[in-house]
Amino acid sequence: MRIVITEFMDDDAVATLSSAFGAGNVIYDPTLVDQPDALAAAAADCDALIVRNRTQVRGALLDACKRARVIGRLGVGLDNIDVVACEARGMRVIPATGANALAVAEYVIATAMMLRRASYLSTADVVAGKWPRNALSAGRETAGSTLGLIGYGAIGQMTGALAHGLGMKVIAYDPALPQGHAVWGGAARCTDLATLITTADVISLHVPLVDATRNLFNAERIDAMKRGAILINTARGGIIDEAALAAALKSGHLGGAAIDVFATEPLLASDVFAGCPNLILTPHIAGVSFEANVRVSSMIADAVIQALK
Numbered sequence: 001m002r003i004v005i006t007e008f009m010d011d012d013a014v015a016t017l018s019s020a021f022g023a024g025n026v027i028y029d030p031t032l033v034d035q036p037d038a039l040a041a042a043a044a045d046c047d048a049l050i051v052r053n054r055t056q057v058r059g060a061l062l063d064a065c066k067r068a069r070v071i072g073r074l075g076v077g078l079d080n081i082d083v084v085a086c087e088a089r090g091m092r093v094i095p096a097t098g099a100n101a102l103a104v105a106e107y108v109i110a111t112a113m114m115l116r117r118a119s120y121l122s123t124a125d126v127v128a129g130k131w132p133r134n135a136l137s138a139g140r141e142t143a144g145s146t147l148g149l150i151g152y153g154a155i156g157q158m159t160g161a162l163a164h165g166l167g168m169k170v171i172a173y174d175p176a177l178p179q180g181h182a183v184w185g186g187a188a189r190c191t192d193l194a195t196l197i198t199t200a201d202v203i204s205l206h207v208p209l210v211d212a213t214r215n216l217f218n219a220e221r222i223d224a225m226k227r228g229a230i231l232i233n234t235a236r237g238g239i240i241d242e243a244a245l246a247a248a249l250k251s252g253h254l255g256g257a258a259i260d261v262f263a264t265e266p267l268l269a270s271d272v273f274a275g276c277p278n279l280i281l282t283p284h285i286a287g288v289s290f291e292a293n294v295r296v297s298s299m300i301a302d303a304v305i306q307a308l309k
Contacts, residue, residue: 001021002027003026004049006032006033006050007032008030009028010293013300014301016305017304017305020305021305021308033054048069051074053284058081059082065089065091068091070308072094072300074300076095099299100287100295100296103286107260107287112147112258116201116230143166144167145168145202147169153206156174157186161186170187172187172188172189173192194224202232204232205232205240214239215241217239227253227255228255230256233260235261242272245259246273249277258279259282260284260285261284
Protein backbone atom coordinates (compact mmCIF):
# COMPACT_ATOMS: atom_id res chain seq x y z
CA MET A 1 0.00 0.00 0.00
CA ARG A 2 1.26 3.47 -0.90
CA ILE A 3 0.12 6.63 0.91
CA VAL A 4 0.73 10.17 -0.37
CA ILE A 5 0.31 13.14 2.01
CA THR A 6 0.29 16.49 0.22
CA GLU A 7 0.04 18.98 3.10
CA PHE A 8 1.21 19.20 6.70
CA MET A 9 0.27 16.38 9.08
CA ASP A 10 1.23 15.63 12.66
CA ASP A 11 4.51 13.67 12.78
CA ASP A 12 3.14 11.00 15.10
CA ALA A 13 0.28 10.31 12.69
CA VAL A 14 2.74 10.01 9.80
CA ALA A 15 4.71 7.57 11.93
CA THR A 16 1.53 5.56 12.56
CA LEU A 17 0.98 5.25 8.81
CA SER A 18 4.62 4.29 8.27
CA SER A 19 4.35 1.59 10.91
CA ALA A 20 1.23 0.19 9.27
CA PHE A 21 2.39 0.26 5.65
CA GLY A 22 6.18 0.62 5.81
CA ALA A 23 8.15 3.87 5.82
CA GLY A 24 9.03 3.51 2.15
CA ASN A 25 5.36 3.38 1.23
CA VAL A 26 4.39 6.66 2.91
CA ILE A 27 5.27 9.78 0.89
CA TYR A 28 5.01 12.80 3.15
CA ASP A 29 5.84 16.10 1.47
CA PRO A 30 3.86 19.16 2.61
CA THR A 31 5.13 21.08 -0.43
CA LEU A 32 3.51 18.70 -2.93
CA VAL A 33 0.40 20.88 -2.98
CA ASP A 34 2.47 23.56 -4.74
CA GLN A 35 4.10 21.16 -7.22
CA PRO A 36 1.32 19.96 -9.55
CA ASP A 37 3.53 17.79 -11.77
CA ALA A 38 5.27 16.08 -8.84
CA LEU A 39 1.91 15.66 -7.10
CA ALA A 40 0.33 14.02 -10.14
CA ALA A 41 3.31 11.68 -10.48
CA ALA A 42 3.15 10.70 -6.81
CA ALA A 43 -0.61 10.19 -6.94
CA ALA A 44 -0.44 7.90 -9.96
CA ASP A 45 0.33 4.79 -7.92
CA CYS A 46 -1.03 5.72 -4.48
CA ASP A 47 -3.74 3.77 -2.69
CA ALA A 48 -4.64 6.71 -0.44
CA LEU A 49 -4.25 10.44 -0.87
CA ILE A 50 -4.30 12.60 2.27
CA VAL A 51 -4.93 16.34 1.82
CA ARG A 52 -5.96 19.50 3.63
CA ASN A 53 -7.98 22.30 2.03
CA ARG A 54 -5.51 23.56 -0.59
CA THR A 55 -5.11 20.38 -2.62
CA GLN A 56 -7.81 20.31 -5.31
CA VAL A 57 -8.86 16.69 -5.74
CA ARG A 58 -10.59 17.09 -9.07
CA GLY A 59 -9.74 17.37 -12.76
CA ALA A 60 -6.16 16.47 -13.62
CA LEU A 61 -5.22 15.32 -10.13
CA LEU A 62 -8.25 13.07 -9.88
CA ASP A 63 -7.44 11.61 -13.29
CA ALA A 64 -3.92 10.93 -12.06
CA CYS A 65 -5.20 8.85 -9.14
CA LYS A 66 -5.36 5.63 -11.13
CA ARG A 67 -5.67 3.21 -8.22
CA ALA A 68 -6.50 5.33 -5.14
CA ARG A 69 -9.21 3.88 -2.94
CA VAL A 70 -9.25 6.50 -0.18
CA ILE A 71 -9.10 10.30 0.01
CA GLY A 72 -8.37 11.43 3.57
CA ARG A 73 -9.26 15.03 4.37
CA LEU A 74 -7.35 16.65 7.25
CA GLY A 75 -10.33 18.83 8.12
CA VAL A 76 -14.05 18.84 7.50
CA GLY A 77 -14.86 21.01 4.47
CA LEU A 78 -15.05 19.09 1.21
CA ASP A 79 -15.32 21.91 -1.34
CA ASN A 80 -11.79 21.16 -2.58
CA ILE A 81 -12.75 17.56 -3.35
CA ASP A 82 -15.07 16.42 -6.14
CA VAL A 83 -16.83 13.96 -3.86
CA VAL A 84 -19.30 12.77 -6.50
CA ALA A 85 -16.53 12.01 -8.99
CA CYS A 86 -14.44 10.30 -6.31
CA GLU A 87 -17.28 8.06 -5.24
CA ALA A 88 -18.13 7.27 -8.86
CA ARG A 89 -14.58 5.93 -9.19
CA GLY A 90 -14.92 3.84 -6.05
CA MET A 91 -12.89 6.20 -3.87
CA ARG A 92 -13.99 6.68 -0.28
CA VAL A 93 -13.73 10.28 0.96
CA ILE A 94 -13.06 10.51 4.70
CA PRO A 95 -13.19 13.89 6.50
CA ALA A 96 -12.02 14.44 10.10
CA THR A 97 -15.52 15.21 11.33
CA GLY A 98 -15.56 16.93 14.71
CA ALA A 99 -11.81 16.77 15.33
CA ASN A 100 -11.21 20.52 14.95
CA ALA A 101 -14.55 21.76 16.30
CA LEU A 102 -13.11 23.03 19.58
CA ALA A 103 -10.35 24.98 17.84
CA VAL A 104 -12.87 26.78 15.61
CA ALA A 105 -15.27 27.39 18.50
CA GLU A 106 -12.52 28.95 20.61
CA TYR A 107 -11.49 31.17 17.70
CA VAL A 108 -15.08 32.42 17.32
CA ILE A 109 -15.54 33.17 21.00
CA ALA A 110 -12.10 34.76 21.40
CA THR A 111 -12.53 37.09 18.43
CA ALA A 112 -16.09 37.95 19.45
CA MET A 113 -14.86 39.00 22.89
CA MET A 114 -11.97 41.00 21.46
CA LEU A 115 -14.12 42.85 18.96
CA ARG A 116 -16.97 43.60 21.37
CA ARG A 117 -14.58 44.94 23.99
CA ALA A 118 -12.66 46.89 21.31
CA SER A 119 -9.71 47.39 23.64
CA TYR A 120 -7.00 45.06 22.36
CA LEU A 121 -5.74 46.77 19.23
CA SER A 122 -4.07 49.75 20.90
CA THR A 123 -0.59 48.36 21.56
CA ALA A 124 1.14 50.62 19.04
CA ASP A 125 -0.49 53.72 20.53
CA VAL A 126 0.41 52.77 24.10
CA VAL A 127 4.02 51.98 23.14
CA ALA A 128 4.22 55.38 21.42
CA GLY A 129 3.27 57.11 24.66
CA LYS A 130 -0.36 57.75 23.82
CA TRP A 131 -3.06 56.90 26.33
CA PRO A 132 -6.39 56.26 24.53
CA ARG A 133 -8.19 55.34 27.74
CA ASN A 134 -11.30 57.41 27.10
CA ALA A 135 -11.63 56.21 23.51
CA LEU A 136 -11.42 52.56 24.60
CA SER A 137 -13.70 52.75 27.62
CA ALA A 138 -16.98 52.09 25.83
CA GLY A 139 -16.33 48.45 24.93
CA ARG A 140 -19.12 45.97 25.51
CA GLU A 141 -19.12 42.83 27.65
CA THR A 142 -19.85 39.46 26.09
CA ALA A 143 -22.22 38.22 28.82
CA GLY A 144 -25.80 39.08 28.04
CA SER A 145 -25.24 39.52 24.31
CA THR A 146 -26.81 37.31 21.64
CA LEU A 147 -24.78 34.96 19.47
CA GLY A 148 -26.39 33.98 16.18
CA LEU A 149 -25.10 30.79 14.57
CA ILE A 150 -25.80 30.18 10.91
CA GLY A 151 -25.32 26.44 10.57
CA TYR A 152 -25.70 24.30 13.69
CA GLY A 153 -23.62 21.23 13.06
CA ALA A 154 -20.79 19.97 15.28
CA ILE A 155 -18.80 23.22 15.15
CA GLY A 156 -21.85 25.44 15.62
CA GLN A 157 -22.97 23.35 18.59
CA MET A 158 -19.53 23.51 20.22
CA THR A 159 -19.42 27.28 19.68
CA GLY A 160 -22.84 27.61 21.26
CA ALA A 161 -21.78 25.56 24.28
CA LEU A 162 -18.79 27.83 24.92
CA ALA A 163 -20.99 30.89 24.47
CA HIS A 164 -23.47 29.62 27.05
CA GLY A 165 -20.59 29.34 29.52
CA LEU A 166 -19.94 33.06 29.08
CA GLY A 167 -23.56 33.97 29.69
CA MET A 168 -24.47 34.62 26.06
CA LYS A 169 -27.89 33.91 24.62
CA VAL A 170 -27.54 31.52 21.66
CA ILE A 171 -29.83 31.44 18.64
CA ALA A 172 -29.28 29.38 15.51
CA TYR A 173 -30.58 28.96 11.97
CA ASP A 174 -30.14 25.64 10.18
CA PRO A 175 -32.92 24.53 7.82
CA ALA A 176 -31.24 21.11 7.47
CA LEU A 177 -32.09 20.28 11.10
CA PRO A 178 -35.79 19.54 11.77
CA GLN A 179 -37.57 21.28 14.61
CA GLY A 180 -37.65 18.23 16.87
CA HIS A 181 -33.95 17.41 16.57
CA ALA A 182 -32.28 16.77 19.94
CA VAL A 183 -29.51 19.35 19.40
CA TRP A 184 -31.96 22.23 19.58
CA GLY A 185 -31.76 22.05 23.35
CA GLY A 186 -28.50 24.02 23.08
CA ALA A 187 -29.85 26.97 21.11
CA ALA A 188 -33.07 28.78 20.35
CA ARG A 189 -34.09 27.80 16.83
CA CYS A 190 -34.73 30.59 14.33
CA THR A 191 -37.09 29.52 11.58
CA ASP A 192 -35.94 32.25 9.21
CA LEU A 193 -32.58 33.82 8.50
CA ALA A 194 -33.87 37.39 8.61
CA THR A 195 -34.85 37.10 12.27
CA LEU A 196 -31.40 35.90 13.27
CA ILE A 197 -29.66 38.62 11.27
CA THR A 198 -31.65 41.44 12.84
CA THR A 199 -31.47 40.01 16.38
CA ALA A 200 -27.89 38.84 16.95
CA ASP A 201 -25.10 40.96 18.39
CA VAL A 202 -22.54 38.51 17.03
CA ILE A 203 -23.12 36.38 13.92
CA SER A 204 -20.88 33.39 13.20
CA LEU A 205 -21.04 31.40 9.96
CA HIS A 206 -20.80 27.59 9.94
CA VAL A 207 -22.11 26.52 6.53
CA PRO A 208 -20.42 25.05 3.44
CA LEU A 209 -19.92 27.05 0.25
CA VAL A 210 -22.62 25.89 -2.14
CA ASP A 211 -24.82 27.73 -4.62
CA ALA A 212 -27.33 28.58 -1.88
CA THR A 213 -24.70 30.12 0.42
CA ARG A 214 -22.53 31.94 -2.11
CA ASN A 215 -22.69 35.67 -1.22
CA LEU A 216 -25.20 34.78 1.47
CA PHE A 217 -24.06 37.88 3.32
CA ASN A 218 -24.41 40.43 0.57
CA ALA A 219 -24.77 44.17 1.08
CA GLU A 220 -28.49 43.87 1.85
CA ARG A 221 -28.05 41.29 4.60
CA ILE A 222 -25.06 43.07 6.10
CA ASP A 223 -27.05 46.30 6.18
CA ALA A 224 -29.85 44.43 7.99
CA MET A 225 -27.52 43.49 10.87
CA LYS A 226 -27.77 45.47 14.10
CA ARG A 227 -25.62 48.57 14.15
CA GLY A 228 -22.43 47.69 15.99
CA ALA A 229 -22.84 43.94 15.47
CA ILE A 230 -19.90 41.60 14.84
CA LEU A 231 -19.59 39.23 11.86
CA ILE A 232 -17.30 36.18 12.03
CA ASN A 233 -16.55 33.78 9.18
CA THR A 234 -14.57 30.60 9.80
CA ALA A 235 -16.54 28.58 7.25
CA ARG A 236 -15.59 29.28 3.63
CA GLY A 237 -14.64 32.27 1.53
CA GLY A 238 -17.32 33.37 -0.89
CA ILE A 239 -20.12 33.29 1.68
CA ILE A 240 -19.57 36.97 2.46
CA ASP A 241 -19.44 39.76 -0.12
CA GLU A 242 -16.04 41.09 0.93
CA ALA A 243 -16.48 44.54 -0.63
CA ALA A 244 -19.83 44.99 1.14
CA LEU A 245 -18.28 43.92 4.45
CA ALA A 246 -15.41 46.38 4.03
CA ALA A 247 -17.87 49.18 3.30
CA ALA A 248 -19.91 48.35 6.41
CA LEU A 249 -16.80 48.41 8.59
CA LYS A 250 -15.56 51.70 7.16
CA SER A 251 -18.98 53.33 7.57
CA GLY A 252 -19.20 52.22 11.20
CA HIS A 253 -22.37 50.19 10.64
CA LEU A 254 -20.64 47.03 11.89
CA GLY A 255 -18.72 47.01 15.13
CA GLY A 256 -16.14 44.60 13.76
CA ALA A 257 -15.43 41.41 11.87
CA ALA A 258 -13.12 38.40 12.13
CA ILE A 259 -12.48 36.68 8.81
CA ASP A 260 -10.44 33.48 8.49
CA VAL A 261 -11.48 32.43 4.99
CA PHE A 262 -11.54 34.37 1.74
CA ALA A 263 -12.81 34.16 -1.82
CA THR A 264 -9.18 34.22 -2.99
CA GLU A 265 -6.46 32.75 -0.80
CA PRO A 266 -3.93 34.24 -0.20
CA LEU A 267 -5.40 37.73 -0.39
CA LEU A 268 -4.16 40.09 -3.05
CA ALA A 269 -1.91 42.91 -1.85
CA SER A 270 -4.49 45.50 -2.97
CA ASP A 271 -7.34 43.78 -1.20
CA VAL A 272 -10.56 45.62 -0.33
CA PHE A 273 -9.91 45.12 3.39
CA ALA A 274 -7.02 47.60 3.45
CA GLY A 275 -7.75 50.37 5.94
CA CYS A 276 -10.78 48.70 7.55
CA PRO A 277 -11.17 49.38 11.29
CA ASN A 278 -11.99 46.75 13.91
CA LEU A 279 -11.02 43.91 11.63
CA ILE A 280 -9.19 40.67 12.45
CA LEU A 281 -7.86 38.73 9.45
CA THR A 282 -6.24 35.29 9.79
CA PRO A 283 -4.93 32.92 7.08
CA HIS A 284 -7.45 30.04 7.24
CA ILE A 285 -6.20 28.74 10.57
CA ALA A 286 -9.26 28.87 12.85
CA GLY A 287 -9.45 25.09 12.92
CA VAL A 288 -5.70 24.55 13.18
CA SER A 289 -4.33 24.51 16.71
CA PHE A 290 -1.58 22.23 18.00
CA GLU A 291 -4.15 19.99 19.67
CA ALA A 292 -6.56 20.04 16.73
CA ASN A 293 -3.79 19.04 14.33
CA VAL A 294 -2.98 16.06 16.53
CA ARG A 295 -6.65 15.01 16.70
CA VAL A 296 -7.32 15.53 12.99
CA SER A 297 -4.14 13.78 11.90
CA SER A 298 -4.63 10.83 14.23
CA MET A 299 -8.25 10.39 13.17
CA ILE A 300 -7.39 10.35 9.47
CA ALA A 301 -4.37 8.07 9.92
CA ASP A 302 -6.51 5.54 11.79
CA ALA A 303 -9.35 5.84 9.27
CA VAL A 304 -7.04 5.30 6.29
CA ILE A 305 -5.49 2.24 7.93
CA GLN A 306 -8.91 0.76 8.61
CA ALA A 307 -10.12 1.50 5.08
CA LEU A 308 -7.11 -0.12 3.38
CA LYS A 309 -6.63 -3.17 5.60
